[in-house]
Amino acid sequence: MKKVVLLIVLLGVIHTLYPKSKRVRYKKEQTTSVCVPHESIIRQAKNVQPKKSKLTKAPLPLCKCWLASKFGPRKLPNGKQGYHKGVDFAADIGTPIYSMGDGKVKEAVMHPMFGNMVVVDHGKVNGVPTQTRYAHMHKMMVNTCKQGNCNQRIKKGQIIGQVGKTGNVRGKRPEHLHVQVEQQQKKDKKMKKNQRPYVAVDPLPYILATDAVASIL
Numbered sequence: 001m002k003k004v005v006l007l008i009v010l011l012g013v014i015h016t017l018y019p020k021s022k023r024v025r026y027k028k029e030q031t032t033s034v035c036v037p038h039e040s041i042i043r044q045a046k047n048v049q050p051k052k053s054k055l056t057k058a059p060l061p062l063c064k065c066w067l068a069s070k071f072g073p074r075k076l077p078n079g080k081q082g083y084h085k086g087v088d089f090a091a092d093i094g095t096p097i098y099s100m101g102d103g104k105v106k107e108a109v110m111h112p113m114f115g116n117m118v119v120v121d122h123g124k125v126n127g128v129p130t131q132t133r134y135a136h137m138h139k140m141m142v143n144t145c146k147q148g149n150c151n152q153r154i155k156k157g158q159i160i161g162q163v164g165k166t167g168n169v170r171g172k173r174p175e176h177l178h179v180q181v182e183q184q185q186k187k188d189k190k191m192k193k194n195q196r197p198y199v200a201v202d203p204l205p206y207i208l209a210t211d212a213v214a215s216i217l
């Protein structure tokens, strides 16, 4: 009986010295310091082979978004077969968007489909000229410029914009980041070097190899 009373008194003292509000705040601070990628992203890691490259920064905080649509064929609202050239991450408006690697801005414009869109040229990645495209931004945080008139250098991880819902978006929760990784096609004698088109490849193998994901896999 004495022990029980002692325990109750002890609990009471702890409660007074260390109120619940403080304990909750401490727990919150602890959990938010590590940005563990959302389970929808981790789940994909089981099916996709990560591709190591110098694009080592995830395009947005992966704990503050979820994978809403993958790369590849998908049905359009009109029933026709479409092709999704990037991946969609649903996130709140204003969530920061990072450049996945060092590079130069190639385009930063308001696009009729992509909305506020930034393209970063990373030069050669794994031996292939590569660029990344970030679409539907709420706000672009680089100097706006048209292709051929851009020269702003960008560092890996630099905030280049915020998640938004500009351009062609739909659904109940339209705000998201559409991100593409594009590689320049191989040499073709008929085409001049700067005319060779860029082709979209699946960004997920690159994103799954970024530091934030690789560290927990």
Ligand SMILES: [Zn+2]
Residues within 6 Å of the ligand: 069, 084, 086, 087, 088, 177, 178, 179
């Ligand atoms: Zn998309």
